Amino acid sequence: MRNTLLRRVAAWATTLGLASLGVLGAGAAPAQAARSDCPMGYLCVWGAQGYNGPMLKTKTSMATLGSWDNKIETVFNRTSSIACLYDEPNYARTTGYHWVDPDPDYATHYGDMLSTSSMKLVRTLRECETDAYPYWEAATAPKAGGFGDMNGDRRADIALRDEAGRLWFLPGDGTGRLIGSGGWNAFDALARHGDFSRDGREDVIAREKATGKLWLYPGTGSGGLGTRALIGSGGWNSMGRIAAFGDLTGDGRSDLFAVEKATGKLWLYPGTGSGLGARKLVGSGGWNSMNALVGAGDMTGDGRPDLIAREKATGKLWLYPGTSTWGLGGRTLIGNGGWNSMQHLLGIGDTSGDGRPDLHAADGIWLHQYQGTATGGLRKVASDNGDWWALEGAAAF
Numbered sequence: 001m002r003n004t005l006l007r008r009v010a011a012w013a014t015t016l017g018l019a020s021l022g023v024l025g026a027g028a029a030p031a032q033a034a035r036s037d038c039p040m041g042y043l044c045v046w047g048a049q050g051y052n053g054p055m056l057k058t059k060t061s062m063a064t065l066g067s068w069d070n071k072i073e074t075v076f077n078r079t080s081s082i083a084c085l086y087d088e089p090n091y092a093r094t095t096g097y098h099w100v101d102p103d104p105d106y107a108t109h110y111g112d113m114l115s116t117s118s119m120k121l122v123r124t125l126r127e128c129e130t131d132a133y134p135y136w137e138a139a140t141a142p143k144a145g146g147f148g149d150m151n152g153d154r155r156a157d158i159a160l161r162d163e164a165g166r167l168w169f170l171p172g173d174g175t176g177r178l179i180g181s182g183g184w185n186a187f188d189a190l191a192r193h194g195d196f197s198r199d200g201r202e203d204v205i206a207r208e209k210a211t212g213k214l215w216l217y218p219g220t221g222s223g224g225l226g227t228r229a230l231i232g233s234g235g236w237n238s239m240g241r242i243a244a245f246g247d248l249t250g251d252g253r254s255d256l257f258a259v260e261k262a263t264g265k266l267w268l269y270p271g272t273g274s275g276l277g278a279r280k281l282v283g284s285g286g287w288n289s290m291n292a293l294v295g296a297g298d299m300t301g302d303g304r305p306d307l308i309a310r311e312k313a314t315g316k317l318w319l320y321p322g323t324s325t326w327g328l329g330g331r332t333l334i335g336n337g338g339w340n341s342m343q344h345l346l347g348i349g350d351t352s353g354d355g356r357p358d359l360h361a362a363d364g365i366w367l368h369q370y371q372g373t374a375t376g377g378l379r380k381v382a383s384d385n386g387d388w389w390a391l392e393g394a395a396a397f
């Protein structure tokens, strides 16, 4: 773990160092003259003579540059990827790198000759340095929690939609696996909390931004997702936050919470095995004041799932205990404030291995673990996972 920490922190320091070099906003050279020489979809580079000299174009990464080694001054990135330009061959970062975002109209000209020796095309900035997905490790829980575990190994998993719209499965051993090759940016709400389709495997629920449709992606039980089914034919755009919650109704099927934008009402949509049943009002108003809802599992230890909500105005974290009447009881303060600095809140079950569900929160660099206590509260644990940087636009759930 210590080695991992040092490596991750080193990677972070490199990122910050680059940002301060001021190379990002390099002036755009007039590209019109040679624009036709660089086709769309290509990364084109020139040497000291700019557009008048020879041009190298490529659609793929180049581990070495041959006669172009240390010759590049102007970069025209007409691909849809980010171009990482390394000072060393084989994408080594010993002495640093630059990156150039895709731009179909303008090239980036560097006044001083770059010492580029390799170029890589990637979909997200993180991949100039590391994996598209962040490091994630979880302990094995003593018993199955019924949620947070897509591959059924009692280790909490994370699903991550990256900025490029790909979906990753992080099984909790530090690795990641692509489970959706693209298009997941079409969804503006993603949730999972246990088994909705009632085959014993954890599923994903996704709201389609353009149509307001709600889709169920059945889990395959090994971390992947099967053919989706429509469980909401439209109108779900009238809802703000949605949260897959676990089984509040006690019929063995997971249920869903949704906040109605226009009224601030909180609705419970009971899972039926093939979709969602008639909704029940759980909160009569005011729920628009919450900017995060997390189905965190049974934090209070009474066998019923509970809801964690973050209050936008105060940054406080509240716990709403599930009740036997399909409702929520009186709330308890479990986070004094400061929680608005968290970009991702994850309730994926017991990650510490003590049998109680925990909460994770990522602040843009660090992923913090807050262990669930016997009384339903949270206890912050020393964090050593600094790999949650440059995930803007990503959704972890």
Ligand SMILES: [Ca+2]
Pocket (backbone or CB within 6 Å): 148, 149, 150, 151, 152, 153, 154, 155, 156, 157, 171, 172
């Ligand atoms: Ca797992």
Ligand SMILES: [Ca+2]
Pocket (backbone or CB within 6 Å): 246, 247, 248, 249, 250, 251, 252, 253, 254, 255, 270, 271
């Ligand atoms: Ca239920």
Ligand SMILES: [Ca+2]
Pocket (backbone or CB within 6 Å): 297, 298, 299, 300, 301, 302, 303, 304, 305, 306, 321, 322
């Ligand atoms: Ca409870």
Ligand SMILES: [Ca+2]
Pocket (backbone or CB within 6 Å): 349, 350, 351, 352, 353, 354, 355, 356, 357, 358, 371, 372
């Ligand atoms: Ca725990």
